[in-house]
Amino acid sequence: xxxxxxxxxxxxxxxxxxxxxxxxxxxxxxxxxxxxxxxxxxxxxxxxxxxxxxxxxxxxxxxxxxxxxxxxxxxxxxxxxxxxxxxxxxxxxxxxxxxxxxxxxxxxxxxxxxxxxxxxxxxxxxxxxxxxxxxxxxxxxxxxxxxxxxxxxxxxxxxxxxxxxxxxxxxxxxxxxxxxxxxxxxxxxxxxxxxxxxxxxxxxxxxxxxxxxxxxxxxxxxxxxxxxxxxxxxxxxxxxxxxxxxxxxxxxxxxxxxxxxxxxxxxxxxxxxxxxxxxxxxxxxxxxxxxxxxxxxxxxxxxxxxxxxxxxxxxxxxxxxxxxxxxxxxxxxxxxxxxxxxxxxxxxxxxxxxxxxxxxxxxxxxxxxxxxxxxxxxxxxxxxxxxx
Numbered sequence: 150x151x152x153x154x155x156x157x158x159x160x161x162x163x164x165x166x167x168x169x170x171x172x173x174x175x176x177x178x179x180x181x182x183x184x185x186x187x188x189x190x191x192x193x194x195x196x197x198x199x200x201x202x203x204x205x206x207x208x209x210x211x212x213x214x215x216x217x218x219x220x221x222x223x224x225x226x227x228x229x230x231x232x233x234x235x236x237x238x239x240x241x242x243x244x245x246x247x248x249x250x251x252x253x254x255x256x257x258x259x260x261x262x263x264x265x266x267x268x269x270x271x272x273x274x275x276x277x278x279x280x281x282x283x284x285x286x287x288x289x290x291x292x293x294x295x296x297x298x299x300x301x302x303x304x305x306x307x308x309x310x311x312x313x314x315x316x317x318x319x320x321x322x323x324x325x326x327x328x329x330x331x332x333x334x335x336x337x338x339x340x341x342x343x344x345x346x347x348x349x350x351x352x353x354x355x356x357x358x359x360x361x362x363x364x365x366x367x368x369x370x371x372x373x374x375x376x377x378x379x380x381x382x383x384x385x386x387x388x389x390x391x392x393x394x395x396x397x398x399x400x401x402x403x404x405x406x407x408x409x410x411x412x413x414x415x416x417x418x419x420x421x422x423x424x425x426x427x428x429x430x431x432x433x434x435x436x437x438x439x440x441x442x443x444x445x446x447x448x449x450x451x452x453x454x455x456x457x458x459x460x461x462x463x464x465x466x467x468x469x470x471x472x473x474x475x476x477x478x479x480x481x482x483x484x485x486x487x488x489x490x491x492x493x494x495x496x497x498x499x500x501x502x503x504x505x506x507x508x509x510x511x512x513x514x515x516x517x518x519x520x521x522x523x524x525x526x527x528x529x530x531x532x533x534x535x536x537x
Contacts, residue, residue, distance in 0.1 A: 167274070235369050463476040500513075
């Protein structure tokens with residue numbers, strides 16, 4: 150038996166990322182405009198960096214609170230009071246080492262080997278692998294693609310539930326589709342979860358990127374005390390902190406010690422100096438977030454208007470999140486197309502094949518970038534598309 154064959158089946162079954170595959174192919178090319186990853190082009194702002202740096206230099210480098218320093222959890226509670234109009238004590242909040250860590254811990258908390266978790270697809274592929282590596286079975290429900298946008302069919306969702314189903318994973322606003330659940334959608338999903346005794350893992354990372362104004366509808370708008378909902382979130386998108394790997398979970402206070410134990414046995418807590426930066430992001434960063442959203446709105450309009458005007462792209466401006474999910478006439482293999490587009494246009498896109506069932510005909514472009522750069526990328530893509 151080879152060294153590789155001696156590894157666990159779960160580890161071996163973890164698939165390579167279809168996004169990273171294209172990134173590695175094109176990384177470092179001069180003149181490349183990278184729209185493949187789910188991040189903006191702005192570095193973390195100085196006021197956040199300084200808070201972390203000051204804490205680091207002052208010696209905040211020791212073991213810390215498993216679930217986050219009290220100041221961090223209080224800042225999260227304040228954030229939810231401002232943006233979600235809910236008042237929660239800090240024992241509802243747990244700090245994690247990234248949004249991905251938050252999602253993984255939520256999956257671990259509510260599923261076991263042999264269980265099933267239903268998720269909406271096309272979706273960010275990491276959730277599917279997190280479920281599979283944990284031993285549960287991810288069960289996809291394809292969103293309906295209608296008139297360039299996506300919808301969820303609640304009846305088809307309920308039809309997938311079996312005695313082994315333990316949870317629903319709902320990402321809204323959605324990566325990669327931009328689908329954004331209405332308050333009615335969320336109420337219907339919650340009704341189904343209550344009826345069948347299921348947990349909901351709510352990925353609301355893009356809640357503030359909602360182009361109708363304000364924030365996107367949230368399960369906080371429809372839930373009641375006692376509902377089985379875990380919220381996973383991240384500092385990455387709002388405050389340009391992707392490389393920091395800082396996230397959080399909001400959940401019932403009764404399971405706080407369980408989440409704390411899962412943190413202990415996975416990361417043992419987030420570095421305290423990083424939490425100091427995150428506290429300042431929460432308490433002083435609303436203006437920065439607003440500017441990021443304004444920038445995304447301008448770039449969304451530039452990208453979508455340019456590509457829709459070719460009459461060869463089936464899409465519409467997304468209601469939320471940071472992505473245009475593009476169905477292009479003449480492209481049937483989005484993986485091959487992503488490589489070809491890099492070679493011929495020097496624009497990096499993520500292939501829809503990376504996002505699971507229903508994603509294959511699409512290409513994803515992240516538009517949280519300098520509008521002038523997005524305008525250049527859109528022009529290159531339009532020229533490419535018109536030649537197909």
